[in-house]
Amino acid sequence: MIEKKLRSLEDLFGDPIKNKSTVKESGSIIELELDCLISFSDHPFKLYTGERLENMVESIKENGVLQPIIVRPVGSGKYEILAGHNRVNASQLAGLSKIRAEIRDVDDHEAVIIVIATNLEQRSPSDMLPSELAKALKMQLEAAKATGKKQIINALDSPSNPHGDRDSQEGNPVGHRGKSIEKVADKNRMSKTNIQRYIRLNELIPDLLERVDDETIALRPAVHLSYLSRNEQQIIEDTISIKGYKIDMAKSEKLKDLSKRGKLTDEKIYSVLSGEDEKKPKKPTSIKLKPKLVTKFFKSEQNQAEIEKVIEEALTIYFQMKEEKEDE
DNA sequence: TCTCCCTGGAGGTATTTCTC
DNA sequence: GAGAAATACCTCCAGGGAGA
Numbered sequence: 001m002i003e004k005k006l007r008s009l010e011d012l013f014g015d016p017i018k019n020k021s022t023v024k025e026s027g028s029i030i031e032l033e034l035d036c037l038i039s040f041s042d043h044p045f046k047l048y049t050g051e052r053l054e055n056m057v058e059s060i061k062e063n064g065v066l067q068p069i070i071v072r073p074v075g076s077g078k079y080e081i082l083a084g085h086n087r088v089n090a091s092q093l094a095g096l097s098k099i100r101a102e103i104r105d106v107d108d109h110e111a112v113i114i115v116i117a118t119n120l121e122q123r124s125p126s127d128m129l130p131s132e133l134a135k136a137l138k139m140q141l142e143a144a145k146a147t148g149k150k151q152i153i154n155a156l157d158s159p160s161n162p163h164g165d166r167d168s169q170e171g172n173p174v175g176h177r178g179k180s181i182e183k184v185a186d187k188n189r190m191s192k193t194n195i196q197r198y199i200r201l202n203e204l205i206p207d208l209l210e211r212v213d214d215e216t217i218a219l220r221p222a223v224h225l226s227y228l229s230r231n232e233q234q235i236i237e238d239t240i241s242i243k244g245y246k247i248d249m250a251k252s253e254k255l256k257d258l259s260k261r262g263k264l265t266d267e268k269i270y271s272v273l274s275g276e277d278e279k280k281p282k283k284p285t286s287i288k289l290k291p292k293l294v295t296k297f298f299k300s301e302q303n304q305a306e307i308e309k310v311i312e313e314a315l316t317i318y319f320q321m322k323e324e325k326e327d328e
Numbered sequence: 329t330c331t332c333c334c335t336g337g338a339g340g341t342a343t344t345t346c347t348c
Numbered sequence: 349g350a351g352a353a354a355t356a357c358c359t360c361c362a363g364g365g366a367g368a
Contacts, residue, residue, distance in 0.1 A: 218338085
């Protein structure tokens with residue numbers, strides 16, 4: 001078992017002695033100075049913080065970085081990190097100066113696939129912040145659309161091998177424009193609708209998106225707000241940050257509808273958020289009578305139904321008299 | 329304290345509309 | 349016409365409040 005694992009690691013990382021040389025062909029593994037590394041230009045995931053980061057730093061201090069990061073050369077001796085942003089960050093904190101890295105010579109779309117797929121390998125969508133998932137899914141979809149080739153989806157299956165066998169399966173002609181969103185949905189085990197909902201979050205202003213992350217705005221209301229202009233969203237953000245109003249499904253739907261009809265003024269936003277425009281009559285509340293009051297007018301042997309009947313008759317007479325007095 | 333009911337939100341499917 | 353995006357509507361679940 002152990003032997004098999006070691007062999008597998010060797011297959012993956014190659015001969016460690018060889019790796020000491022600076023072979024830089026795609027797929028080779030070398031040791032890189034941390035100073036040579038730059039973050040992926042549009043990295044959608046937030047870096048670990050707190051206890052999770054501390055644990056990683058401790059682990060690296062004790063055992064080193066077990067799995068090489070994945071990078072691609074970007075010229076001037078620099079390498080862009082495709083997978084392993086947290087490992088690089090933790091290595092810096094652990095005081096290391098070098099890290100083992102697998103070099104990949106990939107284009108922008110393939111780079112996106114590796115960035116997203118390696119993160120999704122380690123973390124399920126449910127572990128990610130909505131903002132991270134929104135960006136990740138959007139990038140996946142754009143990459144899939146941009147290439148329009150099935151190999152992108154195959155690469156999702158095998159993130160460690162974007163140059164793998166791409167054209168031999170399924171028999172689809174290369175370049176066939178498939179239903180990108182369906183494929184992204186399949187790969188993430190999510191429905192098409194939910195993929196679309198999360199992607200809509202990218203239309204939110206940062207402040208509102210942050211509220212989705214900290215769960216003060218739920219996903220569905222947030223999706224409704226994403227259809228509003230950035231100016232309207234900003235007014236909403238300002239209003240709820242000052243007044244502390246909550247946005248639920250009903251309010252968000254109303255705001256979206258008003259915006260669509262071009263009738264979403266500052267005053268309307270305020271009245272919707274505050275609930276002032278709520279025309280729905282309030283549910284009648286039940287009241288309790290104090291025992292002192294009950295004993296004043298009713299005998300102890302009278303049950304609730306009898307008492308209610310007397311109260312109803314009395315109130316009917318009372319309101320009739322009141323009405324007659326007002327008519328005079 | 330327990331049960332029931334209501335509400336809000338999530339996840340989904342089916343359908344319609346829009347865009348290329 | 350096909351794919352993408354939007355919409356409508358359904359079920360399920362969790363949480364909170366009211367009543368017994």
